[in-house]
Amino acid sequence: MAAVKVVSVLVLCMLVVEPMTTTAISCVDVDKLLFPCLFYLTRGGKLPSTCCSGVRALHSRTRTTSDRQTVCKCFKNYFKTIPGFKANLGESLPGKCRVRIPYKISFSANCKK
Numbered sequence: 001m002a003a004v005k006v007v008s009v010l011v012l013c014m015l016v017v018e019p020m021t022t023t024a025i026s027c028v029d030v031d032k033l034l035f036p037c038l039f040y041l042t043r044g045g046k047l048p049s050t051c052c053s054g055v056r057a058l059h060s061r062t063r064t065t066s067d068r069q070t071v072c073k074c075f076k077n078y079f080k081t082i083p084g085f086k087a088n089l090g091e092s093l094p095g096k097c098r099v100r101i102p103y104k105i106s107f108s109a110n111c112k113k
Contacts, residue, residue: 001081072111
């Protein structure tokens with residue numbers, strides 16, 4: 001009987017801990033969600049509604065400081081690695097999609113906050 005209780009407790013712990021460990025956001029997640037924004041961020045023009053849908057989804061997934069730091073670092077990487085990435089368009093993206101974020105998207109952003 002004690003073994004059943006131990007196994008039950010372990011299963012319960014796994015059910016509680018597993019979702020926490022798999023919900024951390026990565027740059028791959030950011031890439032997928034912001035892919036519809038790529039043309040806009042490199043060439044400007046009309047902002048696609050699918051881009052803002054991705055921005056809002058990304059915002060809803062960044063609940064922890066660690067998540068926000070990851071997203072910040074991903075954006076800083078975009079500034080450096082995506083040919084033609086227009087910084088001003090990246091910086092204005094949250095406002096245009098009506099999303100409030102607690103940090104500025106810029107090449108010089110401090111992602112440690």
